[in-house]
Amino acid sequence: DAGVIQSPRHEVTEMGQEVTLRCKPISGHDYLFWYRQTMMRGLELLIYFNNNVPIDDSGMPEDRFSAKMPNASFSTLKIQPSEPRDSAVYFCASSFPSYLNEQFFGPGTRLTVL
Amino acid sequence: DQQVKQNSPSLSVQEGRISILNCDYTNSMFDYFLWYKKYPAEGPTFLISISSIKDKNEDGRFTVFLNKSAKHLSLHIVPSQPGDSAVYFCAASGRGDMRFGAGTRLTVKP
Numbered sequence: 422d423a424g425v426i427q428s429p430r431h432e433v434t435e436m437g438q439e440v441t442l443r444c445k446p447i448s449g450h451d452y453l454f455w456y457r458q459t460m461m462r463g464l465e466l467l468i469y470f471n472n473n474v475p476i477d478d479s480g481m482p483e484d485r486f487s488a489k490m491p492n493a494s495f496s497t498l499k500i501q502p503s504e505p506r507d508s509a510v511y512f513c514a515s516s517f518p519s520y521l522n523e524q525f526f527g528p529g530t531r532l533t534v535l
Numbered sequence: 536d537q538q539v540k541q542n543s544p545s546l547s548v549q550e551g552r553i554s555i556l557n558c559d560y561t562n563s564m565f566d567y568f569l570w571y572k573k574y575p576a577e578g579p580t581f582l583i584s585i586s587s588i589k590d591k592n593e594d595g596r597f598t599v600f601l602n603k604s605a606k607h608l609s610l611h612i613v614p615s616q617p618g619d620s621a622v623y624f625c626a627a628s629g630r631g632d633m634r635f636g637a638g639t640r641l642t643v644k645p
Contacts, residue, residue: 523569526571
C-alpha cells in the first residue's frame with residue numbers, strides 16, 4: 422500500500438483565495454483525520470470522519486474551514502477565503518478499526534498564505 | 536485549552552545515554568496514550584502506545600510509563616542514538632476525543 426497520500430505537497434496562495442487540500446487514506450481504513458501543525462500550537466486535530474461521516478469537527482477554527490469525505494477513498498479540506506494566519510502544515514491521517522489505534526499520517530501539505 | 540502538555544520544547548542528550556520525554560494530561564477520561572515520532576518534511580509515525588490498565592509498556596529501546604494518579608506519562612529511550620533525533624508527540628484519547636501535545640524536539644549528539 423502506498424500509505425496516506427496528500428496533495429499538493431506545497432501550496433502558496435494569496436490572501437482571500439480558496440485553497441483545497443486533498444487526501445487519500447489507506448485502503449480499508451475507516452477513520453480519517455485532518456490535523457494542522459504550527460509552531461505555536463503544535464499538532465491540532467481539526468476534524469475526523471468515521472465511515473465518511475464527520476464525527477467531531479470541534480477543532481475546525483472557523484467557518485472559513487470546511488471538510489468533506491464524499492467516499493471512502495477521498496477527502497478534502499477547504500479554506501475559503503484563506504488568510505495569512507492559516508499558514509501551516511496540514512496533515513491527513515487514517516486508522517482502522519478505531520480512532521484509538523495508531524494513525525498513519527500522510528506527508529503533509531505545507532500551506533503558505535501571502 | 537491544552538489538555539495534553541509537553542512542557543519541554545526541546546531536549547538534548549549524548550549518544551548512548553537515556554532520553555526521557557515527558558507528557559502531562561488533564562482530562563481523566565483519556566484512557567489510551569500514544570507516542571509519535573516526526574522527522575522533518577515527513578508525517579508523524581507511530582512509536583509506542585499504552586492503555587490505562589497498564590503502567591508500563593516496552594518495545595526494544597523504547598519504554599512508556601504511565602502514572603494515572605499524576606496524569607503523567609513519559610517515554611524513555613535507552614540507549615539514545617543519533618537517528619532518534621526528531622520531534623516526539625504525545626497523544627491521548629478516550630470517549631471519542633483525541634489530543635496531541637505540542638511536541639518535544641530531541642537531539643541526540645554523537
